[in-house]
Amino acid sequence: MDTNNNVVLHVADVNKSFGGLKALTDVDLSVKEGTVHAIIGPNGAGKSTLLNVCIGRIPPDTGHVIFDGTVLDEITPHEINQLGVSRVFQTPEIFADLSLLENVMIPAFARRDGAFKFNPIRALSAEGEIREKAESHLEEVGLYAKRHTDAASLSRGDKRRLEMAMSLIQSPRLLLLDEPTAGMSRHDTNTTIDLLKTLKDRGMTKVIIEHDMHVVFSLADRISVLAQGRIIAEGTPDEVRNSPKVKEAYLGESQQ
Numbered sequence: 001m002d003t004n005n006n007v008v009l010h011v012a013d014v015n016k017s018f019g020g021l022k023a024l025t026d027v028d029l030s031v032k033e034g035t036v037h038a039i040i041g042p043n044g045a046g047k048s049t050l051l052n053v054c055i056g057r058i059p060p061d062t063g064h065v066i067f068d069g070t071v072l073d074e075i076t077p078h079e080i081n082q083l084g085v086s087r088v089f090q091t092p093e094i095f096a097d098l099s100l101l102e103n104v105m106i107p108a109f110a111r112r113d114g115a116f117k118f119n120p121i122r123a124l125s126a127e128g129e130i131r132e133k134a135e136s137h138l139e140e141v142g143l144y145a146k147r148h149t150d151a152a153s154l155s156r157g158d159k160r161r162l163e164m165a166m167s168l169i170q171s172p173r174l175l176l177l178d179e180p181t182a183g184m185s186r187h188d189t190n191t192t193i194d195l196l197k198t199l200k201d202r203g204m205t206k207v208i209i210e211h212d213m214h215v216v217f218s219l220a221d222r223i224s225v226l227a228q229g230r231i232i233a234e235g236t237p238d239e240v241r242n243s244p245k246v247k248e249a250y251l252g253e254s255q256q
């Protein structure tokens with residue numbers, strides 16, 4: 001176990017099974033504040049399950065997830081969000097019938113007031129300020145021109161970028177990203193890499209699952225490799241790139 005003070009997220013000996021299938025086995029992971037930590041691995045390795053455990057959507061069978069001293073698996077997903085943990089997931093969770101601007105404003109109210117303590121009077125008085133913030137985050141992800149469009153009309157890549165703006169308006173301390181560039185063109189992928197680099201300069205910690213190795217090696221400070229639910233390697237991008245165990249895990253996948 002890493003006892004370094006800078007560890008902001010610690011996944012401690014987590015196990016998770018679905019029926020007879022062991023999706024995560026003895027997973028131990030430490031993420032240091034301000035770093036980008038990538039989780040890679042072949043299909044079905046357990047990456048999404050691990051992120052879902054981190055946001056309280058899937059309870060671990062054994063083990064714990066600790067964020068800045070709080071045990072996350074003992075509190076609700078909403079409370080986890082209020083602590084400063086936000087996520088961008090594979091299936092964008094957006095409000096299809098609302099405009100992009102409205103989509104980005106809602107999480108700002110949820111973070112401030114709490115989803116179940118929503119106060120419409122306070123919300124109205126803060127609307128101007130939150131609208132301005134929402135517009136600046138839409139600008140940041142390249143969607144400002146479409147701010148009055150309904151979210152339903154967006155391409156898959158643009159939905160990703162909208163969800164990113166919805167996370168950023170919450171000023172998270174920890175951002176969890178599940179394949180943030182899936183469905184994007186190479187140009188939009190590179191723009192997203194640049195955006196994620198800017199966020200790193202602001203000190204935001206990120207855990208990122210990504211299949212695109214160009215994205216992983218452009219961004220990651222540390223990489224953990226999952227295969228069949230176990231972490232088989234962990235290290236700097238160079239260490240992981242040269243690990244025989246990692247090559248074997250990926251070779252196994254390409255031969256299937």
Ligand SMILES: Nc1ncnc2c1ncn2[C@@H]1O[C@H](COP(=O)(O)OP(=O)(O)OP(=O)(O)O)[C@@H](O)[C@H]1O
Nearest residue numbers: 018021022023041042043044045046047048049050
């Ligand atoms: N809710 C569930 N019920 C049953 N099995 C599940 C469930 N969620 C995941 N699994 C299984 O757990 C294993 C790990 O799945 P997971 O989605 O975490 O892998 P992954 O590494 O994210 O895969 P991919 O890269 O394809 O998205 C897989 O065998 C998957 O079929």
